[in-house]
Amino acid sequence: MFSPPPPSFARPPLDFIPPAYKPWVLRLVHGILPLLLRLRVRPWLPSGIAKIEARGVETLAQLYHQFQAGQIRLILAFHHVEVDDPLVGLYVLSRLVPQAARHQGIPLRKPIHAHFLYDRGMPLWGGEWLGWLLSRLGGIPVHRGRRVDRLALAAARRLLLEGQFPFGIAPEGATNGHSERVNPLEPGTAQLAFWCAEDLAKAGRSEKVVVVPIGIQYRYLKPSxxxxxxxxxxxxxxxxxxxxxxxxxxxxxxxxxxxxxxxxxxxxxxxxxxxxxxxxxxxxxxxxxxxxxxxxxxxxxxxxxxxxxxxxxxxxxxxxxxxxxxxxxxELRHPGSLAPLQRGLLDWKAQ
Structure with missing residues (x-):
């Protein structure tokens, strides 16, 4: 699990990064995806993800067809093992789901993609560019903790009802590092599904809400x-x-x-x-x-x-x-209104 670097002073509050999906950004990521999978390097691990296999991908192809036909609203609830899961998910959706659809004779409109929630802290340790990229891929940042992130939930609820793609979410709320074990599930996924069903009923729409669980498991082919x-x-x-x-x-x-x-x-x-x-x-x-x-x-x-x-x-x-x-x-949205003493005390607290 990654953590943001320790700050040396207090900062203005983190602003909400609105989702701003751009098709050209997704095309670019899809194009370089094989390279990203190969170059995913950590000092203690073998380089890259060598092979991705999927079972039951035919079901995903059928569900995407139903989604595109306006029959269902779809939530992809995935087991969150590693920070590599998004790359794996992009590969499954962009390569394996279309392949399974062709084998079954199911017509699908491209791109095959999903909106998703991500932790607002990710751009802190990954850099501001990561927030820009995730936003252009259709992601919604969410604050985890005791406070309800109303902006994130409202955006997620809106995309669940009207988004052009299904919605991906990790019910565990964070990576757990264990392919064979699932952490306790947070209630947010079920709540979003109920909200979507409620919004569909209010709008007089007949779609069903389908939540499909997706397991992810990693194996070392050649231990280093x-x-x-x-x-x-x-x-x-x-x-x-x-x-x-x-x-x-x-x-x-x-x-x-x-x-x-x-x-x-x-x-x-x-x-x-x-x-x-x-x-x-x-x-x-x-x-x-x-x-x-x-x-x-x-x-x-x-x-x-x-x-x-x-x-x-x-x-x-x-x-x-x-x-x-x-x-x-x-208080630091307008720092000019603070006396030096007040600002210094805020910095001290932050340290």
């Missing part, structure tokens, strides 16, 4: 043992451990032992940092981890005056939103 070794050694040195001699590439037991050893070491360090009393000898790792997570979140919640409500993800979102309200200040 050298990159795994480099990453683990780097983390071990940062944590005060001495990396062992490099193993044979197939020594899975060795990798598992190192990863578990690093995890236990980090957990012990953080327990000390938060002054947690030791648990009985042999206490389960998960019990220790949950206690640490609760303590860390409770520390931030106490600072911001929040109550510990919901699961880990929702608590993190509420803390994030509370911090943003200290950094992105309504």
């Amino acid at each position: 043992w050298k990159k795994l070794e480099r990453l683990l050694s780097h983390l071990e040195r940062l944590s005060g451990l001495t990396p062992p001699a490099a193993p044979k590439p197939s020594a899975n037991r060795h990798w598992a032992q190192r990863i578990c050893g690093l995890a236990h070491h980090l957990l012990a360090q953080m327990e000390t940092f938060y002054d947690l009393p030791p648990l009985p000898s042999g206490a389960p790792f998960n019990a220790r981890l949950e206690r640490l997570l609760h303590t860390a979140l409770q520390t931030a919640e106490t600072y911001f005056g929040l109550s510990p409500q919901g699961d880990w993800n929702s608590r993190c979102r509420r803390i994030e939103e509370a911090a943003w309200t200290q950094i992105y200040r309504e």
